[in-house]
Amino acid sequence: MLSATKTPGSANEPEQPDLASDLAAFCKASADPLRLQVLRVLREDSFGVSELCAIFNIRQPALSHHLKVLAGASLVATRREGNSIFYRRAELGQRPELETLQSALFESVDRIELPAGTEQSLDALHRQREQNSRNFFRDNADKFRQQQDLIASYEQYAGSVADVLRNARLARHGTALEVGPGDGSFLLELAPAFDQVVALDIEAAMLEQARARAGEAGLNNIEFVHGETGHPRLGELQADCVVINMVLHHTPNPGQVLKDVAGCLAPGGVVLVTDLCRHDQGWARENCGDLWLGFDPADLTRWALAAGLDDIASVYLAQRNGFQIQVRLFGHRQSLKETKHE
Numbered sequence: 001m002l003s004a005t006k007t008p009g010s011a012n013e014p015e016q017p018d019l020a021s022d023l024a025a026f027c028k029a030s031a032d033p034l035r036l037q038v039l040r041v042l043r044e045d046s047f048g049v050s051e052l053c054a055i056f057n058i059r060q061p062a063l064s065h066h067l068k069v070l071a072g073a074s075l076v077a078t079r080r081e082g083n084s085i086f087y088r089r090a091e092l093g094q095r096p097e098l099e100t101l102q103s104a105l106f107e108s109v110d111r112i113e114l115p116a117g118t119e120q121s122l123d124a125l126h127r128q129r130e131q132n133s134r135n136f137f138r139d140n141a142d143k144f145r146q147q148q149d150l151i152a153s154y155e156q157y158a159g160s161v162a163d164v165l166r167n168a169r170l171a172r173h174g175t176a177l178e179v180g181p182g183d184g185s186f187l188l189e190l191a192p193a194f195d196q197v198v199a200l201d202i203e204a205a206m207l208e209q210a211r212a213r214a215g216e217a218g219l220n221n222i223e224f225v226h227g228e229t230g231h232p233r234l235g236e237l238q239a240d241c242v243v244i245n246m247v248l249h250h251t252p253n254p255g256q257v258l259k260d261v262a263g264c265l266a267p268g269g270v271v272l273v274t275d276l277c278r279h280d281q282g283w284a285r286e287n288c289g290d291l292w293l294g295f296d297p298a299d300l301t302r303w304a305l306a307a308g309l310d311d312i313a314s315v316y317l318a319q320r321n322g323f324q325i326q327v328r329l330f331g332h333r334q335s336l337k338e339t340k341h342e
Contacts, residue, residue, distance in 0.1 A: 019097060022073075026098055029073035030105055034058075035066050039075060039089060039105075040112045041122060045253065046079070046088035046292075055121045075102070079293075080280060091298055129252040129291050154185050157325050160315055161245065161274050162189050164327050168312070170240055171268045177239040179229060179261060180247035184210030190243065191219040198237065200225045229260035238266040245274045248300075249292040255303035262307040262332070270331050271309060273300060277316070277324040297326055304330045 029035060034056065041047070041055060049067070053060050067087060070076040077090045089106065092099050114122070176194040180201055181187050187210060190197045199214075201207040204226050214222050225233050242261045248254040261271055276294035284290040301311060309330035317325040 022095060022098060023101075025069075025073040026075070026101060029069050029075055032066065032069075035070055036109055036112060037114060037118065038066060038070065039109045040114060041118075042076065042087060042089045043106075043110055045255075046086045047125075048084045048086050050084075051125055052087070055118060055125060057117065057121070074098075075105075079278070091296075126252045132289075132291075154182075156319060157246075157274055157317055157327065158186065158189070160317055160327055161186070161243075161272065164313060164315060164329055165189075165193075165241065165243070165270075165272055168241070168270050168272075168329060170270065172240045172266070175237060175239050175266075176241040176243065177234070177237060177261065177264065178243045178245070179257070180206075180244065180250070181210040182206060182245070184213035186243060186245055187214055187219065187222060188217055190241075191217075191221055194241070195221065197222045198225060198233065198239070199223070200227060200229070200231065200234070202226075202228045229257050234260060234264045237264040238269075239264050240266050240269045242269070242271045244271070246276070248273065248275045249290050249294060252291055254292070254295070254300075255306060258303045258307040258309065258330075262309055265332060267332065270312065270329055271304075273326075273328045273330065275300070275326060275328075277326050279323055281322065294323075295326075297328075300326070300328055304328075308332060 037056070038052065041052070047055070049060055049064060052067075053063050056063065067076065071078065071087075074090050074094050076087050078085050078087055080086075090102075092103055092106075095102075173194050175196045175198065176190045177198045177200065178186060178190060181199045183206070184199070187197060187199060191214070199207065199210055199222055201210065201224075207224050207226055211222075211224050225231060227233070239261075242265060244257070244261070248257060251257050258271070258273075265271060278294040278296050278299075280293065284293060297314070304311070309332060312329040312331050314329070315327040317327065319325065
């Protein structure tokens with residue numbers, strides 16, 4: 001009796017990835033100027049379909065086709081936020097055999113100069129996002145602690161953040177910068193540990209809350225600066241420590257914030273970031289002024305690397321309401337190499 005012979009792709013054998021088909025899909029996806037511009041726009045941010053339509057002045061059916069092609073080639077990833085789908089660039093390594101091509105494509109795409117109209121639309125969208133967040137904090141400054149407690153109260157993560165900072169083994173404790181100090185709770189930790197602390201906040205009402213709290217505690221080594229991380233005062237700083245607690249998910253461009261603070265970091269200094277891990281609880285946008293529904297740890301690592309920073313330590317804290325907090329410590333790449341060499 002003759003035995004049946006299995007052939008590749010038969011019903012008796014699991015289907016294997018088809019490299020030729022995947023390579024063809026990759027080449028097709030990268031062979032359109034508009035799709036390459038979409039990848040350029042998604043370099044450091046994620047956008048919904050309607051936002052991308054506004055940026056490129058294109059109707060949704062046409063853009064959805066292009067996004068489908070990019071997703072089929074694993075060049076973009078999606079996440080659902082409520083009833084909306086947001087797109088971002090895919091992480092490297094999903095298909096190791098195509099990683100070299102994907103990396104080379106992204107590197108080339110990042111050198112693309114977008115048309116002036118597209119740049120203007122992109123800038124307008126970023127400004128609108130930022131204004132929405134600022135309006136929220138302006139209108140809800142007196143409810144800051146109540147709103148924060150909906151996701152993660154300060155008490156739930158403050159101890160771990162303070163422990164990570166104490167274990168950072170800083171060579172100097174001259175100047176600390178806190179971006180977005182909120183009601184000033186963590187300033188009570190920073191001020192006794194550093195000679196000088198700069199508290200920077202884009203919302204004046206929140207800055208006044210922090211100032212009042214510091215005054216009640218008798219702290220007199222804190223300078224309060226109204227502005228964003230592009231403020232000229234940061235250009236004068238050489239900070240031994242920068243703290244960004246639960247702020248990045250309220251900012252339109254987290255990658256730029258990390259670049260700005262890395263630029264004022266002293267040799268051997270650290271950037272301490274506390275923020276939410278990615279989640280799907282879309283109500284946080286309206287109720288808490290969130291622009292981002294948290295971040296994949298890889299997102300923060302990627303933005304940090306682009307800012308010239310490397311990972312030093314990470315702590316993850318689960319919350320009872322389904323959220324997870326990541327506490328990340330970053331340092332200048334050159335400083336880390338020098339430390340290891342010594």
